[in-house]
Amino acid sequence: MSFFEIRNLVKHFGGLAAVNDVTFEVKEGEIFGLIGPNGSGKTTIFNMISNYFSPTSGTIHFKGENITGLKTYKICQLGIGRTFQVVKPLGRMTVEDNVIAGAFARAKTKHHARGLAAETMEFCGLAHRKHVLAKSLPIGERKRLEITRAMATRPQLLLLDETAAGLNPSELDAAIDLIKKIRDNGTTIIIVEHIMKVIMTISDRIHAINFGSTIAAGTPREVANDKAVIEAYLGEEYAQSQRN
Amino acid sequence: MKKYGPILLLVLLIIFPLIVRSHYHQHLMILVLMWVVIGSGWNIIAGYTGQVSFGDAAFFGTGAYTAGLFVTKLGVSAWWGMAFGGIAAMLIAFPFGWICFRLRGAYFALATLALNEVMRHIATIWESLTDGMVGILIIQTFVSKIPYYYIALGLAVISVISIQIIMGSRWGYYFVSIREDQDAAESLGIDTHFYKMISLNVAAFLTGMAGSLFMNYMGFIDPEVVFSLHDISIMAILVGIVGGVGTIYGPVVGAFIMVAVHEFFRTGFFGFFKGVASLTGWDTMNVFAKYVGQAHVLGFGILVVLVILLLPNGIVGDWNKIVGKLFPFKRKGVAA
Amino acid sequence: MEVFLQTLVAGILKGGLYSLIGMGMSLIMGVMGIINLAHGQLMMVAMYVTFVLFHYLGIDPYFSLIVSMPALFLLGMLIQKYTLNPLMEVESILPENQVLMTVGIGMVLTEIARFIFTSDYKSVSTSYSNATFFVGEISFSIALTIAFFMAVGFTVLMFWFLVKTDLGRSIRATAQDKDAALLMGVNSKRITIMTFGIGSALVAAAGTLLMPIYYLFPDIGGPFTRKAFVITILGGLGSTVGAIFGGLTLGLAEAFGATYIGMAFDDMIGLLIFILVLLFLPGGFKRLTKV
Numbered sequence: 127m128s129f130f131e132i133r134n135l136v137k138h139f140g141g142l143a144a145v146n147d148v149t150f151e152v153k154e155g156e157i158f159g160l161i162g163p164n165g166s167g168k169t170t171i172f173n174m175i176s177n178y179f180s181p182t183s184g185t186i187h188f189k190g191e192n193i194t195g196l197k198t199y200k201i202c203q204l205g206i207g208r209t210f211q212v213v214k215p216l217g218r219m220t221v222e223d224n225v226i227a228g229a230f231a232r233a234k235t236k237h238h239a240r241g242l243a244a245e246t247m248e249f250c251g252l253a254h255r256k257h258v259l260a261k262s263l264p265i266g267e268r269k270r271l272e273i274t275r276a277m278a279t280r281p282q283l284l285l286l287d288e289t290a291a292g293l294n295p296s297e298l299d300a301a302i303d304l305i306k307k308i309r310d311n312g313t314t315i316i317i318v319e320h321i322m323k324v325i326m327t328i329s330d331r332i333h334a335i336n337f338g339s340t341i342a343a344g345t346p347r348e349v350a351n352d353k354a355v356i357e358a359y360l361g362e363e364y365a366q367s368q369r370n
Numbered sequence: 371m372k373k374y375g376p377i378l379l380l381v382l383l384i385i386f387p388l389i390v391r392s393h394y395h396q397h398l399m400i401l402v403l404m405w406v407v408i409g410s411g412w413n414i415i416a417g418y419t420g421q422v423s424f425g426d427a428a429f430f431g432t433g434a435y436t437a438g439l440f441v442t443k444l445g446v447s448a449w450w451g452m453a454f455g456g457i458a459a460m461l462i463a464f465p466f467g468w469i470c471f472r473l474r475g476a477y478f479a480l481a482t483l484a485l486n487e488v489m490r491h492i493a494t495i496w497e498s499l500t501d502g503m504v505g506i507l508i509i510q511t512f513v514s515k516i517p518y519y520y521i522a523l524g525l526a527v528i529s530v531i532s533i534q535i536i537m538g539s540r541w542g543y544y545f546v547s548i549r550e551d552q553d554a555a556e557s558l559g560i561d562t563h564f565y566k567m568i569s570l571n572v573a574a575f576l577t578g579m580a581g582s583l584f585m586n587y588m589g590f591i592d593p594e595v596v597f598s599l600h601d602i603s604i605m606a607i608l609v610g611i612v613g614g615v616g617t618i619y620g621p622v623v624g625a626f627i628m629v630a631v632h633e634f635f636r637t638g639f640f641g642f643f644k645g646v647a648s649l650t651g652w653d654t655m656n657v658f659a660k661y662v663g664q665a666h667v668l669g670f671g672i673l674v675v676l677v678i679l680l681l682p683n684g685i686v687g688d689w690n691k692i693v694g695k696l697f698p699f700k701r702k703g704v705a706a
Numbered sequence: 707m708e709v710f711l712q713t714l715v716a717g718i719l720k721g722g723l724y725s726l727i728g729m730g731m732s733l734i735m736g737v738m739g740i741i742n743l744a745h746g747q748l749m750m751v752a753m754y755v756t757f758v759l760f761h762y763l764g765i766d767p768y769f770s771l772i773v774s775m776p777a778l779f780l781l782g783m784l785i786q787k788y789t790l791n792p793l794m795e796v797e798s799i800l801p802e803n804q805v806l807m808t809v810g811i812g813m814v815l816t817e818i819a820r821f822i823f824t825s826d827y828k829s830v831s832t833s834y835s836n837a838t839f840f841v842g843e844i845s846f847s848i849a850l851t852i853a854f855f856m857a858v859g860f861t862v863l864m865f866w867f868l869v870k871t872d873l874g875r876s877i878r879a880t881a882q883d884k885d886a887a888l889l890m891g892v893n894s895k896r897i898t899i900m901t902f903g904i905g906s907a908l909v910a911a912a913g914t915l916l917m918p919i920y921y922l923f924p925d926i927g928g929p930f931t932r933k934a935f936v937i938t939i940l941g942g943l944g945s946t947v948g949a950i951f952g953g954l955t956l957g958l959a960e961a962f963g964a965t966y967i968g969m970a971f972d973d974m975i976g977l978l979i980f981i982l983v984l985l986f987l988p989g990g991f992k993r994l995t996k997v
Contacts, residue, residue, distance in 0.1 A: 416800070417800075420800070422800055422802040422805075422806075424805075424806075424809070469985065470984075470985070472985075473984060473985070475802060476741050476802050476804075476805050477984060479802050479805055480741065480805075480935070480980075480984060481981065481984055481985075484977055484980050484981050484984070487932075487977055488974075488977055488978075488981070491974050491977065495974070599928075600813065604809065604813070607806065611800075611806075615800055665817055665821060667813055667816075667817050668813070668814060668817030668818065668821065670810075670813060671810045671811070671812070671813030671814035671816075671817060672810070672814055673810075674806060674807070674809065674810030674813065675789060675807060675810040675811060675814065678793065678803050678806060678807050678810070679789065679792055679793070679807075682800075682803060
């Protein structure tokens with residue numbers, strides 16, 4: 127029984143196949159990377175996992191249970207947390223309140239939730255900003271809040287959607303450190319990215335897709351050298367020049 | 371100040387009818403207290419949970435008619451309505467929310483508008499039950515206004531305290547999360563449909579209770595009065611907005627102000643025009659007074675327009691902005 | 707059978723007029739995403755303008771169109787410019803501010819009308835107000851028939867305007883994607899003002915055309931706003947063709963409802979359709995036909 131897997135996942139929007147028969151398996155405790163150029167279907171896969179919309183066909187399994195089509199809030203309660211590509215801070219609430227809102231998924235009383243939130247903010251490095259209104263945060267901290275809030279729900283599997291986009295180099299390093307820390311603490315991670323540096327450095331295994339279909343899978347090294355991947359990212363001419 | 375203000379206010383409210391004996395002013399305060407209840411209800415579903423309702427009269431009227439029907443159909447005291455008015459309103463709110471919460475934002479608002487109108491039509495058409503346009507007339511239990519005052523005060527206090535408790539709890543966090551970003555809320559494990567239903571039913575309960583109180587106090591209701599779009603639903607929105615959306619004491623402030631504004635128009639600027647007329651003998655002033663008296667809806671309309679443009683977060687919500695404009699030299703520290 | 711045909715005719719003719727009402731709102735909703743709950747009240751204003759011109763200057767309603775349409779066009783532009791556009795800048799907790807604003811405006815318009823004209827019912831009685839002509843056994847109200855054909859005319863004009871003129875194309879562009887339109891150099895503020903003006907002018911036409919066969923009082927706005935909304939939703943936002951379908955559907959539904967169920971339920975039917983449409987057809991007929 128695998129920790130998490132998607133089988134033959136398909137999503138059609140009208141006549142377009144955004145996701146076309148994608149299958150992969152994620153092992154507990156690893157950082158699993160999902161890469162592909164813009165528009166390749168990565169976020170669509172995430173949206174199906176958390177059931178923002180349901181798949182056209184295919185199934186999703188978590189710890190042996192078929193979770194396809196379950197309500198979004200249920201999926202969180204089962205232990206899968208996610209961040210959004212375009213961050214969704216609860217703007218008029220403070221950082222602390224944002225995280226408490228997440229903590230209530232596991233805590234029954236406000237006291238307990240507060241404690242849980244404090245722990246999480248400490249862990250993710252946002253404790254010093256806890257009284258700031260979420261909408262006043264700069265983009266780097268918003269992304270961090272997104273992660274912190276999801277972590278407050280104590281997920282066993284965390285879906286990170288393009289957490290690196292828009293960050294400057296030092297913020298990027300901090301983000302990478304946080305992600306590794308989260309994994310070391312026991313949370314399995316699926317990370318969607320299209321910035322090579324990030325995903326290559328931290329992923330244990332990578333799954334590459336383009337135009338909704340799988341084009342390569344394996345270790346970062348294997349995928350980086352895969353011809354189809356190079357072609358998808360750098361263009362056919364480059365791939366051609368590599369072959370010659 | 372902030373901590374003792376409410377207690378001070380409560381004390382003042384408790385001794386009010388003992389000091390101020392004028393029936394007119396007691397009546398006004400009863401209305402204010404009633405609007406605190408209704409406004410608080412609106413605030414819960416609209417201000418805190420972000421599902422704006424344009425049709426709270428549907429719940430108010432249901433509560434009022436429940437109380438009235440206890441007299442006309444069951445032959446018992448209308449006070450039974452107080453116990454069941456809130457529940458009756460919830461019986462309307464429940465299926466409505468179940469069906470209509472799939473609608474987002476403005477479309478939900480429109481649905482509440484439709485609900486308001488449907489309830490009004492039902493009350494008008496179903497004559498065998500409600501006597502239609504004739505309305506319901508009952509004999510009031512008390513001659514003095516004072517018992518009604520204290521009941522209204524009790525209801526208002528319960529409303530405000532309930533809201534304080536709710537908003538400090540898990541429910542409160544979930545309501546605001548839904549308002550801020552419904553999709554993010556879902557991803558945090560919040561069953562948004564369930565919590566929207568809770569919010570709506572709490573609002574409906576409070577508003578229904580206010581309606582039952584209205585029946586008992588006024589002694590007469592008809593569909594045009596208790597299901598009125600302008601005088602109840604829009605008024606509820608104004609109480610909420612003027613006072614301060616999403617604040618606990620907003621409805622309290624809003625209720626005071628809106629009842630005052632209503633009286634202001636109804637009496638022709640508190641008798642200003644009549645006063646000028648008698649001083650100067652200009653009869654047109656009397657005519658003016660009469661028109662202004664009828665124009666309170668116009669005043670409300672203008673108020674809506676102005677408040678939305680200038681004070682969208684209400685007096686309590688935009689307090690800092692107001693203070694800043696009135697006292698530009700007084701600068702607070704760095705805002706959070 | 708005859709009753710059926712008669713009802714059918716009445717429904718279609720009324721439907722034509724309804725399309726005109728719906729078209730304006732559909733344009734406003736489609737382009738700006740503004741739910742205009744003052745739409746019926748704008749129509750009411752146009753009707754009072756028509757009334758005044760008729761009673762004090764003896765101008766026939768069909769000629770009043772020349773006055774009422776531009777007048778409402780101007781009013782619409784002013785409303786958009788001074789009350790609705792500023793809302794885009796105001797930051798507040800409730801996004802429904804815009805709808806509430808139109809409610810406020812509707813109230814203001816209604817009460818001003820009441821102030822000036824009192825709540826008495828007014829009407830415009832012309833030579834053709836009650837005249838009918840017959841096709842076989844079926845009677846056609848002349849006024850309604852003329853209104854129907856003028857509505858058709860206006861619809862064709864709108865079509866041409868939206869498809870063939872620059873301004874029309876800018877409006878459609880803004881309706882489809884405001885940001886993209888902005889990037890293409892379309893001045894969205896100006897467009898919103900023009901669109902609200904056009905929408906108001908259209909409903910003004912409907913009001914003027916309706917005047918000879920209807921009665922007028924300040925509160926007439928409410929029910930018509932609701933009808934406009936039903937038509938808009940039925941037809942799909944921003945679709946002129948849709949508004950035609952929506953208008954005809956509502957006209958027929960009301961006609962058949964009145965004939966076979968009863969007059970008292972006229973309003974209720976409108977309300978029920980309103981609710982059903984809100985719930986089940988968020989894209990309107992447009993969604994079903996993919997036009």
